Every structure is written in structure tokens, then in C-alpha cells.
Amino acid sequence: MRAFGQDFADTSGYLNTASVGLPPAFVADAVAVAVRDWASGAARPPDFDPAVDAARHGFAALTGTDPADVALGSTVSAMVGLLAASVLDGTRVLVAAGEFSSVTRPFAVQGRGVTVTEVPLDELGAHAGAHDVVAVSVVQSADGRIADLAALRAARASGTRVVLDVTQAAGWLALDLGWADAVVGACYKWLLSPRGASWMALDPSWVPVPHSASWYGTRDRWADGLYRPDPVPAPGAHGLDVSPDWLSQAGAGVALPWLAGLDAGAVQAHCTGLADALCARLDLPPAGSAIVSVPWDGAAERLTAAGLAVASRAGAARLSFHLATTPDDVDRAVTALTGPDPR
Numbered sequence: 001m002r003a004f005g006q007d008f009a010d011t012s013g014y015l016n017t018a019s020v021g022l023p024p025a026f027v028a029d030a031v032a033v034a035v036r037d038w039a040s041g042a043a044r045p046p047d048f049d050p051a052v053d054a055a056r057h058g059f060a061a062l063t064g065t066d067p068a069d070v071a072l073g074s075t076v077s078a079m080v081g082l083l084a085a086s087v088l089d090g091t092r093v094l095v096a097a098g099e100f101s102s103v104t105r106p107f108a109v110q111g112r113g114v115t116v117t118e119v120p121l122d123e124l125g126a127h128a129g130a131h132d133v134v135a136v137s138v139v140q141s142a143d144g145r146i147a148d149l150a151a152l153r154a155a156r157a158s159g160t161r162v163v164l165d166v167t168q169a170a171g172w173l174a175l176d177l178g179w180a181d182a183v184v185g186a187c188y189k190w191l192l193s194p195r196g197a198s199w200m201a202l203d204p205s206w207v208p209v210p211h212s213a214s215w216y217g218t219r220d221r222w223a224d225g226l227y228r229p230d231p232v233p234a235p236g237a238h239g240l241d242v243s244p245d246w247l248s249q250a251g252a253g254v255a256l257p258w259l260a261g262l263d264a265g266a267v268q269a270h271c272t273g274l275a276d277a278l279c280a281r282l283d284l285p286p287a288g289s290a291i292v293s294v295p296w297d298g299a300a301e302r303l304t305a306a307g308l309a310v311a312s313r314a315g316a317a318r319l320s321f322h323l324a325t326t327p328d329d330v331d332r333a334v335t336a337l338t339g340p341d342p343r
Contacts, residue, residue, distance in 0.1 A: 001324060004262055008324040013332055016309040018141065018168055018291050018320035023192040027255045031194055034250035046222060048246045051253025055187070056199065058256025062191075063166055063183050064176035065201035071217075071240035073198040076167055077102040078212065079184045080135070082200075082240065083163060086208035087133060089113045094131035094160075096121040098314065100141040103165050107135065125151025133161045138169040138177075142314040144275075144291025146173070153179050161206065172271045172290045172322060174264035181206050187248055190290075190322060192255045196248030202237045210240045217241035267323065274321040274330055281334045292319045294337065305343040306336035 001008050006024035014022055023031075037043040052072065060067040073079040084106035087093075090113040095104045097118040108116045119127050121140065125148050128134050134155060136147050147164075156162040161181040169175060171190025177183045180203070187197040210217060210233070217239045218225030218232060225231040233239035259267075271290035279286050282294065299317035303310045308329070311318040319333060336342055 001326070003323045004267070006258075011324050012326075013306075013308040013329060015303075015319040015321065015325065015329060015333065016311055017189055017322040017325075018144075018318060019189070019311050021171075021189045021192050021322070022324055023251065023255060024258075024323075027192055027251050027258075030254045031247055031251045034247050038247075043246070045246075048244060048249055048253075051249045052244050054254070055193075055197065055249055055252035055256045058252070058258075058260045059170070059185065059191075059199040060201065061260035062170045062175065062256065063185070063201060064178045065183055066178065068235075069204060069237045070199050070201045071237040072244060073184075073200060073212075073240070073242055074196060074245060075102070076165060076184050076186050076198050077106055078242075079198055079200040080163065080165075081106040082208045082211060083182055083206070084110055084114070085211060086206075087114060091115075091133060092117065092131040093133045093135060094119065094124060094127055095134075096124060096136050096140070096147070098140065098142055099135075100137055100165070100167075102167075103135050103137060103163070107133070121145055121147060124148065125155055128152065128155030128160045129158055131160055133163060135163040135165075137165040137167065138175070139166075139173060139289060139291065141168050142318065143293035143316070144168070144287055144289035144318075144320075146289055149177075156180065168291065171259055172267055174268050177201070187252045187256075191252065191259065193252035194245075194248045194250075196245030197252050200237070200240070202240075204236060207237060207240070212240075212242050214242045216243045270323070271321045271325070274325050274327065275319075277327070278319065278321075278330050278333055281330070282337060290321050292321075293317070294319065296337065298341075299337060301343060302341060303333060303336050305341075306332065308332060308336060 166185040183201040187193040188195040276286040293316045295316040300312040
């Protein structure tokens with residue numbers, strides 16, 4: 001099928017982007033070329049640098065941040081872990097109840113008097129002033145609820161540091177997050193790349209110790225940075241860079257710039273329009289999100305039995321709508337959930 005000007009594989013019934021994500025053909029082709037070059041012995045490490053740079057700039061464009069402030073990582077939890085290790089003893093961290101553990105666990109395991117307090121998502125802004133750090137996903141993994149970014153921005157202006165995970169947001173939700181202290185996200189799911197890369201945009205006032213210091217985060221990564229214990233680091237956030245997963249970057253280097261070049265409003269309207277159409281037909285409140293949670297007994301099993309790809313999260317069926325999703329997918333989901341049990 002064709003969507004947003006690119007060809008996708010026939011993915012009818014795929015409503016699971018929040019778990020993996022489906023790339024357009026040109027992204028899969030870029031990864032296939034990288035695999036072919038690797039298999040034939042043609043691959044050379046510096047050849048992947050342009051993809052790394054392109055993906056970094058793409059992440060910055062998708063999140064409204066500066067590419068000079070974006071560090072390269074491998075997972076969200078590892079990057080949040082750098083921040084967690086940098087906070088002072090006794091730091092008070094506020095999180096949303098039910099938040100994905102890659103955001104919360106790095107803080108929770110610190111000891112040192114660091115405390116993690118959970119409150120309902122819609123109460124984060126009200127409680128933020130009594131905490132040193134607020135850490136939250138912009139879009140909740142389990143059910144697609146969206147954090148009140150205006151309230152968090154106000155909290156940040158009063159001195160609370162704000163850490164945002166955009167893993168379930170960037171790629172469908174229009175974002176302008178240059179005001180946050182840290183914006184972290186993974187490359188797969190909505191960013192349509194092979195799993196293995198993450199990025200973190202940092203306010204220049206908060207660059208933690210690079211506990212995973214790598215030769216790739218040095219000023220001269222292909223020479224002086226390779227064999228010395230103390231090479232000159234790359235400036236700012238780039239000094240946190242870890243060695244890239246080349247095949248992941250081969251995909252991300254074309255996927256993220258393409259996503260950043262799409263009309264963000266049109267992408268968001270497409271995804272949320274389909275999601276809310278499903279909600280309306282199931283008599284559920286509109287989600288306003290690309291992720292819909294259906295808390296009916298057996299919902300995930302019915303959808304799976306009908307040949308749809310969905311996830312089960314927090315006791316509910318989780319359906320996610322992205323670029324290649326169509327009204328036919330909504331029809332199939334409604335039929336599976338309201339018609340005769342397909343099992």
C-alpha cells in the first residue's frame with residue numbers, strides 16, 4: 001500500500017506500532033543495503049557517520065530541539081540512567097502512576113536518599129513544585145494518555161527539572177520541546193527504525209558524567225579517540241555519544257529525516273482521526289491520541305483471533321494507529337470486538 005507518499009508492505013490489520021512499528025519500503029531497503037554490504041565485506045565503519053548525523057538531526061527536528069544538544073545512545077533506560085546517576089543525594093523525583101519503567105527505574109534504584117513519588121498523570125503539574133525532577137512519558141505506553149506539557153513547562157520555569165520520554169510520541173505527535181531539561185526517545189515504534197538506537201536532547205546546563213564514555217563521543221573519534229584513556233571529548237551533549245548500532249542507524253538515518261519532513265499536523269490528524277473513529281464506534285471516550293486502550297474482557301484475544309496485530313497492556317487491549325493504518329483496519333477491529341467471537 002502507499003501512505004504519505006511512500007510504499008509500505010501490505011500490513012492490513014497491523015495495529016501495533018506502539019510495540020514495534022512498520023517501516024516504509026525505502027527504510028527497509030536502506031537496512032537491507034547495509035546488511036548486504038556487511039555480508040559482502042564492503043562495509044567500513046566511517047561509512048555510517050552520515051546516517052548517524054542525519055538521524056540526530058531528524059530527532060532534533062521531530063522534537064523541536066537543537067541537534068548540537070542531542071546525544072546518541074542505545075536505549076532509553078541507559079540514557080535516563082545517566083541523568084539519574086547525576087542527581088544529588090536526596091533528590092525528590094515525581095513520576096506518573098503506571099509510568100513505563102525505563103523512565104522510573106533508573107531513579108528508583110539510586111539509593112542515596114533519592115525518592116520516587118507516583119501521582120496520577122493529570123496531577124503532575126500540581127505536585128511538581130514540591131519535587132526536584134519530574135520524569136514522564138509525553139504519551140503513556142499503556143493507554144496513550146498525553147501529559148499536560150503546559151503544566152510541566154510552568155513547573156520547569158519555577159525550578160523543577162523536566163525529563164520527557166517521547167518514545168510513544170515522536171513520529172505521530174507534533175512536538176516542540178526545546179524548553180525541557182531532557183528529551184529522550186527510542187528509534188523503533190513510531191520512528192520506524194530497527195531497534196538499537198536512542199537519543200537524548202539536553203539543556204546545556206545539565207550534561208551528566210558520561211559513565212558509558214565511548215570512543216564515539218570524542219572529538220577525533222577515528223584517530224586520537226580510539227586508543228587513549230583521556231581523548232578530548234566531543235563538545236556538549238555529543239560527548240555522551242555511545243558507539244552506534246550500525247544497522248539501526250542505517251534505517252534511522254533515512255527514516256527520521258523523512259518523518260521530520262512530513263506535515264506534522266497531517267500525520268497527527270490521520271492517526272488520531274482513526275483512533276477516535278474507533279472509540280466513537282465502540283462508545284468509548286475519544287482518545288485524542290494515536291493509542292487506544294480497550295478495557296474489555298477478552299478484547300486482545302478477540303482481535304488477535306481475527307488476525308489483527310495488537311498488544312495487551314495493563315489488562316486491556318492496546319491498539320495503535322500510524323501512517324499505514326486505514327479505515328479498513330478500524331472496520332476490522334470493530335467487527336472483531338462487537339461481532340461474533342472469532343475464536
